[in-house]
Amino acid sequence: MKHTVVAWMEDRPGVLTRVASLFRRRGFNIESLAVGHSETPGISRMTFVVDGDERMVDQAVKQLEKQIDVTRVEDVTDQPVVVRELALVRVRTDTQTRAEIMQIVDVYRAQIVDIALDSLIIQVVGAEDRIDSLIDLLGHYGIREMVRTGRVAITRGRATLHPTHAVNGAGKTNGRKMGI
Amino acid sequence: MERTGAQIVWETILREGVDVVFGYPGGAILPTYDAMPAYPVRHVLVRHEQAAVHMAEGWARATGKVGVCMTTSGPGATNLVTGLANAMMDSIPVVAITGQVASNLLGGDAFQETDVTGVTLPVTKYNYLVTHIDELPEAMAEAFYIARSGRPGPVVVDICKDVQNAKIDWTYPETLSRPGLHKALRQEPSAVLKASELINQASRPLILAGHGVQMGKAEAELIELAERAQIPVVTTLLGLGNIPEQHPLALGMGGMHGEAATNHAVQECDVLIAVGMRFDDRVTGRLDRFAPKAKVIHFELDPSEVGKNVRPTVTVLGDCKQTLGALLPGIQPATHGQWLETIRGWQATTHQVDIADQEVDELIPPFVMRQLWHATKGECTVVTDVGQHQMWEAQYFTHLRPGQLITSGGLGTMGFGLPAAVGAKLGKPNELIWAIVGDGGFQQTLQELGTIVQENVAVKIGIINNGFLGMVRQWQQFFYEKRYAGTPMLSPDYMKLADAYGIPALRVTANDEVYPAIQRANAHDGPFLVEFQVKEEVNVYPMVAPGGAVGDMIRRPGPAIVQGYSGVQPSW
Numbered sequence: 001m002k003h004t005v006v007a008w009m010e011d012r013p014g015v016l017t018r019v020a021s022l023f024r025r026r027g028f029n030i031e032s033l034a035v036g037h038s039e040t041p042g043i044s045r046m047t048f049v050v051d052g053d054e055r056m057v058d059q060a061v062k063q064l065e066k067q068i069d070v071t072r073v074e075d076v077t078d079q080p081v082v083v084r085e086l087a088l089v090r091v092r093t094d095t096q097t098r099a100e101i102m103q104i105v106d107v108y109r110a111q112i113v114d115i116a117l118d119s120l121i122i123q124v125v126g127a128e129d130r131i132d133s134l135i136d137l138l139g140h141y142g143i144r145e146m147v148r149t150g151r152v153a154i155t156r157g158r159a160t161l162h163p164t165h166a167v168n169g170a171g172k173t174n175g176r177k178m179g180i
Numbered sequence: 181m182e183r184t185g186a187q188i189v190w191e192t193i194l195r196e197g198v199d200v201v202f203g204y205p206g207g208a209i210l211p212t213y214d215a216m217p218a219y220p221v222r223h224v225l226v227r228h229e230q231a232a233v234h235m236a237e238g239w240a241r242a243t244g245k246v247g248v249c250m251t252t253s254g255p256g257a258t259n260l261v262t263g264l265a266n267a268m269m270d271s272i273p274v275v276a277i278t279g280q281v282a283s284n285l286l287g288g289d290a291f292q293e294t295d296v297t298g299v300t301l302p303v304t305k306y307n308y309l310v311t312h313i314d315e316l317p318e319a320m321a322e323a324f325y326i327a328r329s330g331r332p333g334p335v336v337v338d339i340c341k342d343v344q345n346a347k348i349d350w351t352y353p354e355t356l357s358r359p360g361l362h363k364a365l366r367q368e369p370s371a372v373l374k375a376s377e378l379i380n381q382a383s384r385p386l387i388l389a390g391h392g393v394q395m396g397k398a399e400a401e402l403i404e405l406a407e408r409a410q411i412p413v414v415t416t417l418l419g420l421g422n423i424p425e426q427h428p429l430a431l432g433m434g435g436m437h438g439e440a441a442t443n444h445a446v447q448e449c450d451v452l453i454a455v456g457m458r459f460d461d462r463v464t465g466r467l468d469r470f471a472p473k474a475k476v477i478h479f480e481l482d483p484s485e486v487g488k489n490v491r492p493t494v495t496v497l498g499d500c501k502q503t504l505g506a507l508l509p510g511i512q513p514a515t516h517g518q519w520l521e522t523i524r525g526w527q528a529t530t531h532q533v534d535i536a537d538q539e540v541d542e543l544i545p546p547f548v549m550r551q552l553w554h555a556t557k558g559e560c561t562v563v564t565d566v567g568q569h570q571m572w573e574a575q576y577f578t579h580l581r582p583g584q585l586i587t588s589g590g591l592g593t594m595g596f597g598l599p600a601a602v603g604a605k606l607g608k609p610n611e612l613i614w615a616i617v618g619d620g621g622f623q624q625t626l627q628e629l630g631t632i633v634q635e636n637v638a639v640k641i642g643i644i645n646n647g648f649l650g651m652v653r654q655w656q657q658f659f660y661e662k663r664y665a666g667t668p669m670l671s672p673d674y675m676k677l678a679d680a681y682g683i684p685a686l687r688v689t690a691n692d693e694v695y696p697a698i699q700r701a702n703a704h705d706g707p708f709l710v711e712f713q714v715k716e717e718v719n720v721y722p723m724v725a726p727g728g729a730v731g732d733m734i735r736r737p738g739p740a741i742v743q744g745y746s747g748v749q750p751s752w
């Protein structure tokens with residue numbers, strides 16, 4: 001089963017290798033990975049998707065929590081989350097297909113971000129299945145190039161994943177839930 | 181105070197109460213070596229870096245402090261990998277300082293440049309590549325903190341050569357502020373209460389105690405729990421000595437080479453109280469048939485060990501001295517007479533012949549272990565290597581206190597024994613230390629005889645020479661129809677070898693020579709080597725076949741082969 005895991009970690013060299021290594025060791029493939037700043041300076045937030053059996057993922061998540069650089073980990077697979085991905089797709093066009101493609105883009109609430117004589121760059125943001133289906137359609141016209149960011153996730157409403165990092169002050173755990 | 185990087189290394193080491201460093205110099209660590217003579221630290225020059233880390237491990241196990249080793253870049257650092265992996269598996273606090281090429285050369289394949297943080301990442305609890313002097317004070321202080329806190333483990337600090345020379349205004353960082361260093365455990369509030377309820381309701385309870393009990397110094401709490409509710413205690417290999425093995429409730433080691441009665445107790449218990457152990461496959465055997473009748477309570481410090489192999493009914497997270505302490509008031513006194521009686525019945529089937537009283541014509545290793553106990557009255561620390569002799573030591577030496585056995589458990593590292601014994605002796609100079617090693621494992625690190633002589637380390641070395649990589653030969657006998665491929669092993673003349681190093685030595689070939697030889701070694705003021713030329717094809721019994729259930733054992737075939745009971749409840 002596919003798991004979406006969110007992890008917060010210190011922004012330091014080697015952190016990515018550590019995370020990747022925990023999955024590599026088990027022969028897991030990380031299907032997607034998105035890293036960037038979180039709301040706390042010095043703390044990066046990583047969303048990744050792995051496919052593996054429940055017990056193995058659970059174990060990997062626990063080992064991830066143990067890493068010194070990692071401040072918190074949450075498997076959000078079964079939580080109410082907003083999940084988004086961004087894709088940029090360069091599609092082959094000509095005078096005949098351009099209007100048709102623009103209509104499709106409209107329906108998908110995607111955007112055209114670049115126009116050339118023989119191609120368009122389309123930007124689409126959404127859940128993966130929506131992106132997949134758009135890409136499917138665009139495939140009929142010929143996709144020349146494509147890039148996807150990988151999934152990012154944030155929980156809805158009340159249950160917001162909000163780590164209270166003890167960036168200042170030694171020894172304070174500030175009520176963080178995860179341990180060791 | 182202005183300090184160079186090299187000085188910061190030494191001053192941090194001293195602040196940790198470490199006064200012995202095991203190392204081997206080279207170009208990239210030279211600035212740090214150059215600063216060393218100004219500090220009250222004893223440097224032990226090893227003959228191979230693998231031994232430096234094993235010595236640091238032995239020292240750490242003997243003292244309870246963080247062991248330190250130091251090497252140069254490239255090959256010096258890569259030679260540490262086995263020892264780091266060993267420390268990782270057995271949760272031994274070690275800090276390894278490695279020199280690295282100058283920071284401006286990083287990534288360019290300079291002479292003796294190896295990506296040491298990359299190579300050691302999976303075998304360390306944490307590691308640092310220090311490329312700037314500003315990072316060094318925290319890195320050094322954190323390294324020690326990480327190595328000894330929580331579940332201990334090895335930490336590598338890889339320091340670029342220019343950083344060792346660079347200067348900075350230094351004060352020791354008294355508080356470490358990185359968030360990941362101070363994580364709280366997510367304890368279920370009612371865990372202790374639930375645990376005590378399960379234990380109070382049990383009719384066949386059993387304790388399975390591991391290395392965590394020793395590391396947490398929780399033996400007193402463990403024994404109190406066992407005695408109050410009359411719960412028998414099985415230990416893991418690294419848990420031997422958690423309860424004195426002469427104690428009526430002590431059942432000795434369980435698992436692959438556990439006594440039959442001990443393993444039956446595991447399979448028949450209805451509540452299994454696992455303390456500071458991680459359900460290694462050598463302990464559980466086939467998982468889906470492990471302790472099938474038991475509800476499991478797991479006392480554990482490391483949440484990632486919970487549910488990894490065995491799903492507990494109740495999990496009590498935390499330092500086991502505290503959690504057991506919190507549990508005790510809720511434990512009702514009990515006798516469990518019938519359960520203990522049943523176990524004694526099983527024990528009777530293994531107690532047929534005690535080799536200590538038995539006339540045995542040929543010299544066999546279990547006899548040596550028993551005699552080692554007699555000749556020392558158990559007043560010694562044994563450091564073993566890996567193999568049959570290690571299992572015989574576990575079975576036939578009666579461990580009376582925690583830490584009395586230092587051995588390589590999780591990684592099973594041959595070559596560990598001799599250097600670890602050196603480390604242990606330097607950590608506990610007044611303790612009698614016996615290195616019990618096989619002919620195979622001894623030959624993996626025997627170069628350290630040179631270190632022993634140069635540093636005059638008074639370890640006693642007992643080589644159990646059976647002419648084979650005995651444990652592997654045993655598997656070949658049982659599972660590969662005696663095709664002894666690659667296991668017969670030639671040894672040098674150990675008397676000449678010892679002589680070449682100037683170490684006094686004895687060769688023992690008969691039973692009646694064992695005791696006096698051990699006594700001679702003990703009486704000698706300095707290192708001493710005894711070669712026990714033992715009968716070759718002797719097996720360790722009982723044995724759970726790999727992948728088998730712990731209840732299904734290959735039992736001792738009969739008095740004609742090697743007999744002897746478990747070392748549980750000695751009769752002498």
Ligand SMILES: Cc1ncc(C[n+]2csc(CCOP(=O)(O)OP(=O)(O)O)c2C)c(N)n1
Nearest residue numbers: 567568569592594618619620621649650651
């Ligand atoms: C470094 C290393 N290589 C290989 C092994 C596999 N192995 C386990 S026990 C053993 C035999 C050990 O032989 P010896 O040291 O003579 O001890 P004995 O079993 O004969 O007592 C071997 C090769 C190991 N544990 N460690």
Ligand SMILES: [Mg+2]
Nearest residue numbers: 618619648650
């Ligand atoms: Mg041997």
